[in-house]
Amino acid sequence: MAKIIFLPNEDLCPDGAVVEAEKGESILNVALRNDIGVEHACEKVCACTTCHMIIREGFDSIAESDELEDDMLDRAWGLEPESRLGCQALVGDIDLVVEIPKYTVNMVSETH
Numbered sequence: 556m557a558k559i560i561f562l563p564n565e566d567l568c569p570d571g572a573v574v575e576a577e578k579g580e581s582i583l584n585v586a587l588r589n590d591i592g593v594e595h596a597c598e599k600v601c602a603c604t605t606c607h608m609i610i611r612e613g614f615d616s617i618a619e620s621d622e623l624e625d626d627m628l629d630r631a632w633g634l635e636p637e638s639r640l641g642c643q644a645l646v647g648d649i650d651l652v653v654e655i656p657k658y659t660v661n662m663v664s665e666t667h
Contacts, residue, residue, distance in 0.1 A: 583641030606641035616649035
């Protein structure tokens with residue numbers, strides 16, 4: 556079982572969090588299971604960027620993103636080389652350090 560260290564996020568986890576994660580579980584599901592309310596407007600189907608996260612440590616232990624995820628990530632606010640969608644990034648055997656960006660682009664809420 557790997558650990559995920561979520562860095563402090565002013566709105567979602569002000570003190571940060573260290574949580575356990577099962578291999579093959581999405582980073583988003585780990586966050587939600589631990590009461591870190593990461594937005595996921597598309598209900599985890601890789602159709603938005605609201606669960607954008609930056610993998611600060613352990614990035615190479617996660618399977619590579621596919622073309623659909625890469626296309627979505629191109630629309631994310633604050634994109635970095637270690638950016639992933641939390642709904643698509645699956646935990647491996649290595650501990651991770653994850654930053655949840657302060658801002659997100661939610662096309663659903665912005666069009667209403």
